[in-house]
Amino acid sequence: MPFMSLLYDEGQQAIAIESRRVLDARTSKQRLLALLEQTGVYDIAFWDTAVEQGWTALAIPEAHGGLGLGLVELGLVAQAIGAATAGAPFLTPGYGVAYAIASSGNADLQARWLPRLAAGESLGAVGLAEGNAPLPTRPTVRFAGGKLTGVKGAVPGGVSADIALVWASRDGEPVLVLAELSGVARSPVDSFDNARLYADLTFSETPATLLAAGPDAKALALDLLARMSIVTAHEQVGGAEALMLLARDYALTRRAFGQPIGAFQSVKHRIAELYGLVEIARATCIHAAGVADQGQAQGAALSALVIAAADARLASTEAYDTCARDCIQVHGGIGVTWEAGIHLHMRRTRSLAIEQGNTLFWEDLLVEHLTGVAA
Amino acid sequence: MSDFEAFRTRAHDWLESVAGEFGKAARRGLSEADDLALGRRYLAARFDAGFAGINWPKELGGQGLSHIEKVIFDTEEMPYGMPTGYFGISLGMPVPILIRFAEDREWVKQRVIAALRGEELWCQLFSEPAGGSDLAGLRTRAEPDGNGWKLNGQKLWTSWAQYSDYGVIVARTDPTQPKHKGLTYFWVDMRAKGVEVRPIKLAGGDSHVNEVFFDDARLDDSQRMSPIGGGFGVAMTTLMIERYVATDSGGFGPHLDLFVDLVQGLEINERPALKDGRVRSAIARNHAMRAGLESITARAMQMLQAGMEPGPEGSLNKLVSVRSRQRLSELAIDLQGNLGFAFDEHAPVKDNWSTSWINAPTGRIAGGADEMLLNTIAEKILGLPQDHRPDKGVPFNQIPA
Numbered sequence: 179m180p181f182m183s184l185l186y187d188e189g190q191q192a193i194a195i196e197s198r199r200v201l202d203a204r205t206s207k208q209r210l211l212a213l214l215e216q217t218g219v220y221d222i223a224f225w226d227t228a229v230e231q232g233w234t235a236l237a238i239p240e241a242h243g244g245l246g247l248g249l250v251e252l253g254l255v256a257q258a259i260g261a262a263t264a265g266a267p268f269l270t271p272g273y274g275v276a277y278a279i280a281s282s283g284n285a286d287l288q289a290r291w292l293p294r295l296a297a298g299e300s301l302g303a304v305g306l307a308e309g310n311a312p313l314p315t316r317p318t319v320r321f322a323g324g325k326l327t328g329v330k331g332a333v334p335g336g337v338s339a340d341i342a343l344v345w346a347s348r349d350g351e352p353v354l355v356l357a358e359l360s361g362v363a364r365s366p367v368d369s370f371d372n373a374r375l376y377a378d379l380t381f382s383e384t385p386a387t388l389l390a391a392g393p394d395a396k397a398l399a400l401d402l403l404a405r406m407s408i409v410t411a412h413e414q415v416g417g418a419e420a421l422m423l424l425a426r427d428y429a430l431t432r433r434a435f436g437q438p439i440g441a442f443q444s445v446k447h448r449i450a451e452l453y454g455l456v457e458i459a460r461a462t463c464i465h466a467a468g469v470a471d472q473g474q475a476q477g478a479a480l481s482a483l484v485i486a487a488a489d490a491r492l493a494s495t496e497a498y499d500t501c502a503r504d505c506i507q508v509h510g511g512i513g514v515t516w517e518a519g520i521h522l523h524m525r526r527t528r529s530l531a532i533e534q535g536n537t538l539f540w541e542d543l544l545v546e547h548l549t550g551v552a553a
Numbered sequence: 554m555s556d557f558e559a560f561r562t563r564a565h566d567w568l569e570s571v572a573g574e575f576g577k578a579a580r581r582g583l584s585e586a587d588d589l590a591l592g593r594r595y596l597a598a599r600f601d602a603g604f605a606g607i608n609w610p611k612e613l614g615g616q617g618l619s620h621i622e623k624v625i626f627d628t629e630e631m632p633y634g635m636p637t638g639y640f641g642i643s644l645g646m647p648v649p650i651l652i653r654f655a656e657d658r659e660w661v662k663q664r665v666i667a668a669l670r671g672e673e674l675w676c677q678l679f680s681e682p683a684g685g686s687d688l689a690g691l692r693t694r695a696e697p698d699g700n701g702w703k704l705n706g707q708k709l710w711t712s713w714a715q716y717s718d719y720g721v722i723v724a725r726t727d728p729t730q731p732k733h734k735g736l737t738y739f740w741v742d743m744r745a746k747g748v749e750v751r752p753i754k755l756a757g758g759d760s761h762v763n764e765v766f767f768d769d770a771r772l773d774d775s776q777r778m779s780p781i782g783g784g785f786g787v788a789m790t791t792l793m794i795e796r797y798v799a800t801d802s803g804g805f806g807p808h809l810d811l812f813v814d815l816v817q818g819l820e821i822n823e824r825p826a827l828k829d830g831r832v833r834s835a836i837a838r839n840h841a842m843r844a845g846l847e848s849i850t851a852r853a854m855q856m857l858q859a860g861m862e863p864g865p866e867g868s869l870n871k872l873v874s875v876r877s878r879q880r881l882s883e884l885a886i887d888l889q890g891n892l893g894f895a896f897d898e899h900a901p902v903k904d905n906w907s908t909s910w911i912n913a914p915t916g917r918i919a920g921g922a923d924e925m926l927l928n929t930i931a932e933k934i935l936g937l938p939q940d941h942r943p944d945k946g947v948p949f950n951q952i953p954a
Contacts, residue, residue: 184852185859426935441938443924446931453930454873457866458845465848485840492841538830541837548840549813551827 182468186250193251197258200227205262207519213265213373214525218337218366220373221265228269229298231255238276242292248471249405253412253463260416260498260530263522265373267335268301270413270534274406275302275343278354281398281474282389287356291341303339303359304406305330305379306399312535313345313399319381321346321353321388326381332367334533336377344386345399354395357386371529401475404487407534408466411487414494414530415459417523421501422452424520425508432510445508452501459490459497466490481547488544495531502527557858560622564629567602571595577634577901585759589716592636596671605669606644613652614666621857627799634901638761642712643668646791647675647721651740654778654787664719676743678708678722678765679788685710685918686925688723689732689785690944690952693767695724695739702726702772704741707764710919714750714763717743721791723784728950735949736784739776747771757911758898800850800870802843804878805916806902806909807885809839815885815906826888835884842877846870865934872926875916882910 186194204227213219228234237252238244245251252273259269276295279287294300308314308330319328326346333342342362344355362384367376390398426449429440439445466486475483502524506513513520531537542553573579575595580588599605600614608623609615616622630637648668655661667673684690693706704724714720720741727735741748747770752760779787803809813836819826826832846869853863885906886893893907902909917923931937944952 183855184848185855185861426937429937437941438938440931441941443928443940446935446937447924447927449935449937450927450930453935454869457849457864457869458842458873461845461848461852461866462841464852465844486844488837489841489844492837493845496838496841541834542830544837544840545827545833548836549817549827551825553828553830553833 182472184464184468186254190250190254194254194258197231197233197255198261200231201258201262201264205264207522210263210265210373210522211516211519214371214522217368217372218375218377220267220338220375224262224264225266225268225298228264228266233269234272234298235296237273238292238296239280242280242288243296244276244292245296249408249467250464250471252409253467256409256412257416257419260413260418260526261420263417263526267374267533268303268339270406270409271304271335271339271343272302273409274304274402275341275356277405278343278389278398278402279356281401284387284389287387287389291356300340301335301338303333303335303342303379304402305333305336305342306345306403307331307333307535308345312539313403315352316350317345317347317352319344319346321348321355321386324385324387326355326357326384326386328381330379330381332369332376333379334529335375336364336379337366337375342379343389343402344381345395346386348388348391351392352395352399353391354389354398355386356389357381357384369529371525374529374533397476397480400484401480403534404475404480404483405470407487407491407540408463408470410530410534411459411466411490411494412463414498414527415456415463417526417530418452418456418459418494418497418501421498421505421520421523422449422456425449425452425501425505428509439508448504448508452497452504455493455497455500459493462486462490462493484547485544488540488547491534491540492537492544495527495537498523498527498530557621557625560618561625561629564604564626567604568629568633568635571598572633574598575633575635577904580634580636580901582899588636589639592639593671595635595637596640596669600666600670606665609649609652609665613658613662614669621854624799624854624857631799631801634903639713639716640668640671640674642677643673643675643717646677647719647740650721650778650787650791651675653790654738655740657775673718674713674716676711676714676717676720677791678711678714678720678741680708680710682707682709686922688788689736691723691725691736693722693724694728695726695737695772698771701774702739702777704739704747704767704770704772707766709764710753710762711750711765712762714743714765715752715760717750719743720765721778723788725949726781726784729948730782731946732944732949732952733785734782736788737777737781738779738784738787739772740778741770741772741776745770755912755915757908757915800846800867800874802846802850802870802874803903804871804874804876804913806875806878806882806913807904807906809836809843809881811904811906812836812839812881812885816888819888821888832888835881839877839881842873846874865930868926868930868934871916871921872923872930875913876923878909879913879917882906882913886910 233255235244236247240246306313363380365378369376432439469486506520512518546552606615607618608620611617681691695702695704722741723736725735726737747768749766750763752763754760816826821829849866853867856863896907900908
């Protein structure tokens, strides 16, 4: 493997700082709390910011209207988004759809969709999962004669997306297809994290375009899922770090028994453990983004990418979950109030733990790629 | 980059060429005395090959290279299991302090070369029965005696004192001062009159640590290496000498590959153990954690090479890796069922789950207990308050025992 830098360069550091600054200035806790109580509504102000800042274009090739950067940069933006529990789910699936189209080699699709995805004019969704399987071996959604039929349940962003990448079956082999969603029946799902816009998508003879079939589809789906997982892992790390710092700040100001509660080892050690989880997770993300940016992955390189993505996913989910539990605990009663809003993170831990495949899926996939033995 | 990679290649080639003579296989079944003798020969060979004292000054017998080459060499050397353990403390802390603080440079040069060649060993006499984590609570006292000092008291957990020729020691010279201020740093001759070393057998069966008694042991004032009352500062320098050392994400126990190898020969419920979800989860979780630590280490190395100061996250390594080694070792033994009862206390901890397990608690205590490492992270990195310390500012002789 060629030498891979794990250090952020100046441009990347600037992206990290600027995205954090913009989101700090424009995120409103009240707006995010209000979104929780409505099904199928997202934070338009946030999405306008994402488009204005060029985040939708970051990882799309320059030839197609993007900025031609990679997962290192998109990951840094995702970290800032995770810290802010931003209220729209399109960035990661938008990247996923764009990556699949760019990889498909279909020039018509590329010309048609990539510039619109880059400009934020079109919203993408990715429907790989069915039931509790993140990437089912035999998807029940069928693709025949250029048309798609069946149901994809609770697709993130499904309420508002314009196009979807769909994992389906054609004559017993898996395929990846792209479908426009204008004529598709959508049924929003009431969720604990409503800003994710989960919707059941019912395809009935919906026209779709084939991107890959058979082993190629399987490889592309894994490659894509690994990449989206790396973005999500960054988002989780951003959330975890924000919670760790929130706990730290509260422990410094809240006093009990005559001293700041952060002076008690039961509290300070808990927060120190969170620091450890955050930094380990961050390190797996930095490594994984670097591996992903070495190019489209096949064979041994795909295994290396899956392993790095799985490490990032497992470490980041653990970090985010633990930070949410412990941050609320450190806050005591105030931590469980609606107003304090720490539950925005708590809710987001579960949505992000499931999107792009839960940890059970990634544990099995990791061990399969390490040892050659499938679960 | 290329210079470092060239150095790595040169180090690797030399290590390969001597692995058969000094490595794991050559050490198997040796008595400790024979293993130590092999270690001394290995250090002499390493010195002659130009890989000793890599980042130490040339005029003192070192190679005059940077800290990066040192970490590169240590990282390359680690997998061979060379007999270097006896010399880790000696070359890691006392001798660098000697280089930094001792005044007679010709004498220093002789000591440095003898230590690098494995001919002489140094120990570090810090911990005591009343103070391990609380180093400044130590009670061994040095009192003025003619033109020198008279040492009385007891040290504890002193690694390899039984083989040491010299030691560095912190002793209390003024009990009327608050505890950090009444300490002074010396070197001592471990063969001198009034010095007695008694090995302590640890739970795992080996005896690398000792208690050391001083009974009117005489020190010349030229053996003093700090101002009177300035010993704590030098002791802290000792602990900070090499913040970036070769690390092991396996917690200095077996590599995760060995766990997979073990599992591959086992069944659970008449199915391959590797198909079992609990086993897969353990492998995956450990892999993710170790990958994180390895990425932290790789990033720190890249920062050093770029002339930058690595981040404080490097301090996580020992805390996280040794704890996980302890639990993974437990699982590795349990997975073997009744086959897991067999035990060879001399089996190397890097190859054997049972010795890794039984010695893991030592790793969580020695060189900074988990709780102290968490305090350091909380206070130095996160800015959380120091613990309540009732002895702060109180003259040492007025602190309730």
